[in-house]
Amino acid sequence: MNLEVDVLMSVKDIHSSAKFQNPVTIRDIEEAAHIIHQVGRVTPLLQSMFLSRNVTAGEVYLKLENMQLTGSFKFRGAFNKINHLTAAEKARGVIAASAGNHAQGVALTSQLLGIDAIVVMPHGAPLAKQQATAGYGAKVVLYGDNFDEAHQFMEEEAIRKGYTVVDPYDDVDVIAGQGTIGLEILDQLWDVDTVIVPVGGGGLISGIATALKSFNPQIHIVGVQSENIHGMTASYAADRIISFSQGKTLADGTAVATPGQITFPITEHLVDEMVLVSEEEIATAMKDLLQRTKTVVEGAGALPTAALEAHKIDSKWIKNKKVVALVSGGNVDLECVSQNLEHFVTLVK
Template sequence: MLTLDKIYHAAFVLKNVARKTDLIKATKLSNKCELYLKTENLQETGSFKLRGAYYKISQLTEEEKSRGIIACSAGNHAQGVAMAASQNGIKAIICMPDGAPISKIEATKQLGADIRLVKGAYDDAYAEAIRIQEETGATFIHPFNDNEVIAGQGTIGLEILDEIEDLDAIVVPIGGGGLISGIAYAVKHLNPNIKIYGVQAAGSASMYESKIAGHPVMLESAATFADGIAVKQPGDITFDIVEKYVDKIVTVSEDEIAAAILALIEKQKVIAEGAGAVAVTAVMFDKLPLEGRKVACIVSGGNIDVNILNRVITRGLVTSGRNANLTIALSDKPGQLQQVAEIIARCGGNVVAVHHDRADANMAITSCFLKIALETRDHAQIDEIKNELSKEGFTIVTERV
């Protein structure tokens, strides 16, 4: 059973293993609440998962350790298990989805684990790990549905309360529910007045849907670039704790997550992966009743694949109104491009690419489409540019903002 004593014991075990991460004030991300970031992305393995994995492994018997351990993970739990196993001299096999970020796969290999890539998502890797566990007798280290793992994650809640006594709310990412279960259990037992809010990616909202249904449900798919929380079904242990101690769960879109990652980089100099940014996303996009409150957001991980970081930043720029693409119908005659450029410059926009299309079958032979990529300040500036172009008689055919 999970108890507060077990969470305190986990804190004792982890004091020389897990970093007591900084809780930093984030004045530039919200003007509606007093926001703090719990920077678990700065753990040695790049995420909070080290806490639960290490504490669970520390509680195994010598006989269990001798049989080796097996785990399944999209990447962060894998690194926590691999590091803990290496430090305790235990053989570790870890099943990972074949679509897991290469950076997470390689980091786990470097920590000494035997990696088995499994076609599909996290739940497919889980099924393969269970099969291997039954075949080999290894000890399975569940990423979230385990009381010792949950206790390890709950130490984050203790650390937050040690730093901010008058906190109003904590916002936490949810995949399978281990992180929010540990934090909610610890915090609600010490200060039941603090609100605990969970956030999921809309394309992988298994706990959100389970809370509505009143029991754990299995999604048909878990579609999100936030691979750390792409879980089709929450655990029964975590679901019960969430039902009892979590006040509300909301969802955020892929575009909103990308915008939050960009904001964290640009405004706070913090690198977060998709799963690590969803709590901040919910605050930035006003998904929760937080106005005038003192709020802590868990930045749960920073292991974002550099191969997709550029695409995420680009999507974030578009979502926040920093990039825009306009298609303008023109009469194909001299001076039109100059006039369009002057209007955009007058409004303060910056043209970064121009394509003159005379071949589109949907326009008159004497016309053309001018496709322009812009750098802009925000959505209001995009609207200003469009309005000024319209006033000057130009027709905007399509725009993508």
């Protein structure tokens, strides 16, 4: 009986995969790489001896997107998307909603291309991200208590005033732009076994998974979210799009309660597992990345390291494997860094 059930499930999985058509192709990602690398950086991939020897017994490499322009991977998707706009769409000016990193990507791209940009950010968005966005020349509008409220306002404002929307994750050009990270990982470590990615709305992991699985379907891809806000993980488990939010998170860059209509199916079909980490585990990872690897990381960027340190991923995918943990960004307020370090210093005392 169990064998029959297993066979039926396998047939169902094959049928489901056969029906899935990814709207983002490897050609889209290769084209995006050509566009982005005219301005953007190929970020370093460096082995962390601390995570390799002290934590995992694997070869753990950090893909340092905190060293990308604007301090985050988000520049890639924004630059690719805006470069694909028509002249008329650019002339209307662009609008985006963001907790801060997409905001900076849109702002810098718009400055480079001579386009007017408006960015809607939730109240409480990190001050460093607000200031950097304004510094790149975008008009910053604060609205709502969270990303989802800011995103809704952004869509309404775009309709009212005719702005062109540059969505932070649910857009094929944005996804393709983020997927260029996957191509770089393959160039830098072609025989990678496991890749661990922070997840918010799903644009980053959708793009990376598309790139990696196009090359080698056996690469194990893990998404990581906060226990407090994890719409993608909840949807992944439920096999349908649902929302999940029960408070704030240090990983503000991934604080998206509801995943995208485009990103969810891609994630569901190409990502092998989703795991959750606690706020304390995120804080510990931020501290360890600073102290042991000399890397300044925001909460979202620390999610993969948190998953490794908390042993949330089965060791068969980590031990004696080549593992890449994506450091998605480093745009963190100095006050947050100070408070986090003070917290652990107090514990030591």
